[in-house]
Amino acid sequence: MKHLISVQELSREDTVGILDTAIEFNRVTDGGTKMLPTLRGRTVVNLFYEDSTRTRISFERAAKRLSADVVTFSAKGSSVSKGESLKDTALTLNAMGADMIVVRHPSPGAAHRLAHAGWLESSVLNAGDGKHEHPTQALGDAFTLRAHLCPGATDFAGLTIGIVGDVLHSRVARSNIFLLGILGANVVVIGPPTLLPVGIENWPCQVSYSLDAHLPELDAIMMLRVQQERMNGTFFPSELEYSRTFGLNRKRAKKLPEHAIVMHPGPMNRGVEITAEVADSPRSVITEQVSNGFIVRMACMYLLIGGDLSVA
Amino acid sequence: MRDSSPGASASSSRTISRVVADPEDISRALRRLAHQVVENVKDVTNIVILGIPTRGVPIAERLAKNIGDIENIIIPVGSLDVTLFRDDLRMRPSKALEQTRLPVEGIDGKTVILVDDVLFSGRTIRAALDAINEYGRPAVVQLAVLVDRGHRELPIRADYVGKNLPTSLNENVSVQISEIDSVDQVEIQSMTEQL
Numbered sequence: 001m002k003h004l005i006s007v008q009e010l011s012r013e014d015t016v017g018i019l020d021t022a023i024e025f026n027r028v029t030d031g032g033t034k035m036l037p038t039l040r041g042r043t044v045v046n047l048f049y050e051d052s053t054r055t056r057i058s059f060e061r062a063a064k065r066l067s068a069d070v071v072t073f074s075a076k077g078s079s080v081s082k083g084e085s086l087k088d089t090a091l092t093l094n095a096m097g098a099d100m101i102v103v104r105h106p107s108p109g110a111a112h113r114l115a116h117a118g119w120l121e122s123s124v125l126n127a128g129d130g131k132h133e134h135p136t137q138a139l140g141d142a143f144t145l146r147a148h149l150c151p152g153a154t155d156f157a158g159l160t161i162g163i164v165g166d167v168l169h170s171r172v173a174r175s176n177i178f179l180l181g182i183l184g185a186n187v188v189v190i191g192p193p194t195l196l197p198v199g200i201e202n203w204p205c206q207v208s209y210s211l212d213a214h215l216p217e218l219d220a221i222m223m224l225r226v227q228q229e230r231m232n233g234t235f236f237p238s239e240l241e242y243s244r245t246f247g248l249n250r251k252r253a254k255k256l257p258e259h260a261i262v263m264h265p266g267p268m269n270r271g272v273e274i275t276a277e278v279a280d281s282p283r284s285v286i287t288e289q290v291s292n293g294f295i296v297r298m299a300c301m302y303l304l305i306g307g308d309l310s311v312a
Numbered sequence: 313m314r315d316s317s318p319g320a321s322a323s324s325s326r327t328i329s330r331v332v333a334d335p336e337d338i339s340r341a342l343r344r345l346a347h348q349v350v351e352n353v354k355d356v357t358n359i360v361i362l363g364i365p366t367r368g369v370p371i372a373e374r375l376a377k378n379i380g381d382i383e384n385i386i387i388p389v390g391s392l393d394v395t396l397f398r399d400d401l402r403m404r405p406s407k408a409l410e411q412t413r414l415p416v417e418g419i420d421g422k423t424v425i426l427v428d429d430v431l432f433s434g435r436t437i438r439a440a441l442d443a444i445n446e447y448g449r450p451a452v453v454q455l456a457v458l459v460d461r462g463h464r465e466l467p468i469r470a471d472y473v474g475k476n477l478p479t480s481l482n483e484n485v486s487v488q489i490s491e492i493d494s495v496d497q498v499e500i501q502s503m504t505e506q507l
Contacts, residue, residue: 017408020409021408021409024409024410024412025409027412027413028393028396028409028412028446034446036396036446037396037397037442038396038397038401302396302406302409303406304406305406306396306401306406307401307402307404308402308403308405309402
């Protein structure tokens with residue numbers, strides 16, 4: 001494996017291998033507090049064309065924990081704001097000798113283009129490309145689900161996971177739906193028809209428009225952020241109505257099975273898709289998702305550029 | 313296989329293997345090693361045994377049991393994956409990690425006995441010493457191996473050796489342990505050119 005662009009390139013074995021490696025990384029770094037010499041001398045470039053705090057910091061920390069040299073390159077304040085194209089930026093980075101490019105870009109397919117256009121010799125890790133995919137977030141979520149619901153399992157058969165809300169604009173949802181499908185979980189996507197993508201009936205999931213009907217059967221519920229910044233039309237009448245129909249509040253959380261966990265990829269709109277009370281309740285694993293994302297990113301970096309790069 | 317020799321993959325080659333140790337030889341060697349450890353280490357209650365995955369781990373468990381039986385105590389056993397610390401990490405494709413499980417007592421101030429199946433170049437042990445350094449500061453680190461096949465590339469030697477097995481570089485030593493391979497034996501596989 002040289003690049004990680006989409007979870008759809010992964011087999012079930014690949015995925016379980018990444019999750020197992022992440023467990024070991026968690027253990028040997030003591031949850032990320034210890035340094036490892038593994039990527040000493042390798043250069044990781046974080047190429048961020050979109051605002052991001054948590055993902056950028058998470059990747060930066062992951063690379064630094066593995067002793068890699070980290071260069072962070074955000075579009076604001078760089079030559080990109082002077083009009084440099086993706087290709088020229090890629091050629092420049094290649095000339096500087098980057099071993100891995102972690103890229104976030106507003107356009108779907110940007111990471112794929114970077115990896116396969118022949119501009120670069122580096123590994124490319126997709127950190128979110130438009131509405132397309134965000135594979136390390138999905139791997140981190142799978143890590144969290146596995147730790148809580150089926151430790152050590154090599155598939156997620158028998159688990160029912162609800163993904164609720166704005167699937168249309170969410171790369172996190174897309175990566176999660178496909179990755180959970182690969183792992184054999186039963187995925188129920190719930191949201192207003194206006195926020196579900198065209199063609200979702202061909203995805204490995206059930207589709208429903210009613211949250212209340214599914215609550216008792218869910219082992220985990222993943223609330224998605226209402227992405228106002230990506231919305232250029234009216235997808236629902238009002239925030240209040242959205243939160244009444246699809247928001248997770250105390251009453252709804254009570255209908256979940258005892259063992260069910262509550263997830264959110266962040267950043268949250270408290271009071272819209274999830275109430276503060278539920279977000280801060282003991283069954284919420286939202287902060288754990290952040291630390292698990294970091295652990296999984298270390299595992300992916302090691303697997304992509306830790307070994308001999310010529311035989312990838 | 314970690315100890316496969318370079319240049320032994322030509323398509324026209326043929327593998328001849330011969331068994332050089334059977335289950336009885338292996339268990340006898342491990343009993344002897346246990347006695348040597350007890351003789352050598354002053355305070356056996358301070359011992360922690362760490363096996364290097366994969367086959368070092370069951371060997372470590374057996375050695376710990378033997379020592380424990382002699383002294384009537386329970387010796388803590390753990391596993392130590394050294395992959396992330398190897399200096400030859402860049403020479404092969406990266407692979408999923410093996411388990412690292414340190415005993416709850418930790419390793420600070422302990423007599424750590426590292427256990428591996430085959431001692432060859434010594435690079436695994438060098439990496440293991442680096443790994444140990446990350447986890448604590450043992451009072452003493454010693455090395456026990458089931459087979460020493462020679463060809464060291466670093467100034468490292470074992471304190472306890474089950475079997476010295478002089479080999480040539482185009483041979484491969486394969487230790488099989490019943491917990492993993494369903495049989496206990498040591499095999500030497502030699503590659504011969506087919507004419």
